[in-house]
Amino acid sequence: MGSMSLLRLPPGPVDLTTIPTDATPDFDGDKADGKEALAELGDELSDLQERLFAEGRSGSHRRLLLVLQGMDTSGKGGVLRHTVGLIDPQGVRIHSFKAPTEEEKQHHFLWRVKRKLPEAGYVGVFDRSHYEDVLIVRVHDWVDPRTVESRYEQINEFEKELAADGTVVLKCMLHISPDTQKERLLARLDDPTKYWKFNPGDIDERGHWGDYRAAYETMLERTNTEIAPWHVVPADRKWYRNLAVGRLLRDALRGMNPQWPTADFDIDAEKQRLADEVPPA
Amino acid sequence: MGSMSLLRLPPGPVDLTTIPTDATPDFDGDKADGKEALAELGDELSDLQERLFAEGRSGSHRRLLLVLQGMDTSGKGGVLRHTVGLIDPQGVRIHSFKAPTEEEKQHHFLWRVKRKLPEAGYVGVFDRSHYEDVLIVRVHDWVDPRTVESRYEQINEFEKELAADGTVVLKCMLHISPDTQKERLLARLDDPTKYWKFNPGDIDERGHWGDYRAAYETMLERTNTEIAPWHVVPADRKWYRNLAVGRLLRDALRGMNPQWPTADFDIDAEKQRLADEVPPA
Numbered sequence: 001m002g003s004m005s006l007l008r009l010p011p012g013p014v015d016l017t018t019i020p021t022d023a024t025p026d027f028d029g030d031k032a033d034g035k036e037a038l039a040e041l042g043d044e045l046s047d048l049q050e051r052l053f054a055e056g057r058s059g060s061h062r063r064l065l066l067v068l069q070g071m072d073t074s075g076k077g078g079v080l081r082h083t084v085g086l087i088d089p090q091g092v093r094i095h096s097f098k099a100p101t102e103e104e105k106q107h108h109f110l111w112r113v114k115r116k117l118p119e120a121g122y123v124g125v126f127d128r129s130h131y132e133d134v135l136i137v138r139v140h141d142w143v144d145p146r147t148v149e150s151r152y153e154q155i156n157e158f159e160k161e162l163a164a165d166g167t168v169v170l171k172c173m174l175h176i177s178p179d180t181q182k183e184r185l186l187a188r189l190d191d192p193t194k195y196w197k198f199n200p201g202d203i204d205e206r207g208h209w210g211d212y213r214a215a216y217e218t219m220l221e222r223t224n225t226e227i228a229p230w231h232v233v234p235a236d237r238k239w240y241r242n243l244a245v246g247r248l249l250r251d252a253l254r255g256m257n258p259q260w261p262t263a264d265f266d267i268d269a270e271k272q273r274l275a276d277e278v279p280p281a
Numbered sequence: 282m283g284s285m286s287l288l289r290l291p292p293g294p295v296d297l298t299t300i301p302t303d304a305t306p307d308f309d310g311d312k313a314d315g316k317e318a319l320a321e322l323g324d325e326l327s328d329l330q331e332r333l334f335a336e337g338r339s340g341s342h343r344r345l346l347l348v349l350q351g352m353d354t355s356g357k358g359g360v361l362r363h364t365v366g367l368i369d370p371q372g373v374r375i376h377s378f379k380a381p382t383e384e385e386k387q388h389h390f391l392w393r394v395k396r397k398l399p400e401a402g403y404v405g406v407f408d409r410s411h412y413e414d415v416l417i418v419r420v421h422d423w424v425d426p427r428t429v430e431s432r433y434e435q436i437n438e439f440e441k442e443l444a445a446d447g448t449v450v451l452k453c454m455l456h457i458s459p460d461t462q463k464e465r466l467l468a469r470l471d472d473p474t475k476y477w478k479f480n481p482g483d484i485d486e487r488g489h490w491g492d493y494r495a496a497y498e499t500m501l502e503r504t505n506t507e508i509a510p511w512h513v514v515p516a517d518r519k520w521y522r523n524l525a526v527g528r529l530l531r532d533a534l535r536g537m538n539p540q541w542p543t544a545d546f547d548i549d550a551e552k553q554r555l556a557d558e559v560p561p562a
Contacts, residue, residue, distance in 0.1 A: 050474075054474075054477040054478075057477055058477055077371060080369070080370060080371045081369045081370070081371060084370055085366075085369060085370050087370075088361070088362045088366060089361060089362070089365055089366050089368075089370050089373055089375055090358060090361045090362060090375060090377070090408075092370055094370055094371060096371070127371075178560065178561040178562070182555060185555060186552065186555060189548055189551055189552050189555075192541055192543075192544075193331075193335075193541050195541070195542065195543065195544040195548075196335040196338055196339055196541065196542045197335075198544070198546070198551070200546050200551055200554075203551065203554050203555060203558070206558065206561050207558070207559075207561070209561030209562065210561065210562060260473055260474050260476070260477065261476065261477045262473075262476065263473075263476040263479070265479070265481050267470055267476075270470055270479070270481055270484065271467065271470050273481075273484050274463060274466060274467060274470075274484060277484070277487065277488070278488075279459065280459040280487050280488070280490030280491065281459070281490065281491060
């Protein structure tokens with residue numbers, strides 16, 4: 001059960017063209033092996049998540065926040081379904097960030113994000129996140145460059161506060177090639193059960209691929225902190241993407257090492273009460 | 282793949298002592314068969330849920346709300362984990378209602394419930410619900426009988442409005458015997474990984490078993506409407522409980538018959554745009 005240390009982005013400048021989108025770092029097997037390895041993660045993920053949840057019910061502040069970023073069709077939804085779906089849904093809180101509402105626009109860009117943070121003991125998942133506020137807004141010049149510049153630091157500061165408050169932040173960028181995106185968009189146009197996922201605007205956004213890459217590269221470099229590092233997950237192969245995020249999640253939970261809470265009551269006395277009771281009817 | 286029509290509570294007075302807690306209505310197999318049948322539900326549940334979700338993204342108001350009620354240890358959590366856990370977590374919104382907060386207490390009893398209703402396209406799940414406001418409050422006389430009396434009608438009116446707004450309300454009471462509860466409480470006291478689930482107050486509540494049964498019986502009779510009927514699920518056998526709720530969920534989604542939305546764009550024109558584009562780099 002290898003860990004996924006190769007996916008952790010090293011410090012320094014980032015050139016996404018040098019990071020393969022179809023590789024399978026830290027994993028030797030093929031697709032069938034990968035699916036099996038993902039299924040095998042289920043028990044350990046469930047155990048770790050339940051321990052974290054139990055801790056949260058017993059006064060611990062700890063929680064985990066998985067942040068998923070990536071271009072359209074990079075597979076954020078697939079990770080939610082196949083990887084996050086392995087965990088007991090009682091302990092998971094997913095939030096998908098869309099274009100900000102009028103109300104959200106009137107607030108600081110972190111306002112809506114802070115309202116959706118997971119509670120103690122939970123695994124929170126952000127499908128897109130505060131990182132959109134240094135990506136799409138930069139590509140389309142919706143915000144002046146100085147403001148974007150200031151946001152990298154604000155994000156780092158925010159994530160530092162989260163960490164200080166017991167939140168482990170696991171950041172994954174799902175990395176696909178433009179060819180893979182094209183295939184997936186065509187697949188949506190070829191399958192009536194996928195029409196609803198298609199938006200003509202997605203093709204317009206493809207026209208800005210180079211700008212998005214540049215925005216991602218700067219963002220990755222500037223927010224790749226020791227306390228909340230980025231992981232770049234090759235995502236052309238769906239099975240590898242799902243497995244890699246699953247193992248990163250497992251590694252993060254292992255690192256937290258959550259423990260079953262001890263009893264805050266007298267176990268023998270409670271057993272005796274049950275033994276002595278008048279049987280309910 | 283039989284439906285679970287026997288679980289639907291017939292109209293009229295309810296005597297829970299006449300409904301077996303360890304039976305397996307509408308199912309012939311044993312535990313292994315039941316677990317297999319539950320796993321087999323996964324694909325159909327996923328397909329139906331995704332259709333509902335797709336509809337919701339395309340303007341439909343429809344949604345489903347699963348309401349789970351039952352005594353402590355009746356297995357609400359187990360249903361969430363094993364049955365609701367079969368569905369893509371992106372399309373599910375679970376809310377566990379605890380003792381009301383000070384803020385919640387200052388509002389109408391339905392206030393907190395209305396704030397947690399699922400959005401269009403979602404499967405919402407209430408782990409406990411507005412029904413606590415005619416159960417525990419009645420058992421402990423926290424609310425005068427006349428108020429409790431008025432709440433049955435308010436609940437029926439509320440659920441009628443939900444239905445009119447496109448929400449299918451699926452109500453399940455998980456029905457266990459006091460002996461099964463005793464076994465499960467003892468199991469929590471015997472297993473350090475389960476201490477966190479144990480609360481000494483649970484044993485105190487057992488002392489009110491008869492009062493709870495009476496409160497459930499009245500509640501079931503008074504809120505068992507045509508539009509939002511109750512299902513009483515024998516829950517002494519965990520595997521049957523999980524399967525039964527899964528099939529009820531499947532039946533409810535089948536009844537909604539959600540359809541893939543048609544394309545609101547010109548499919549061929551979009552394909553052409555992808556074919557004609559300058560390849561992104």
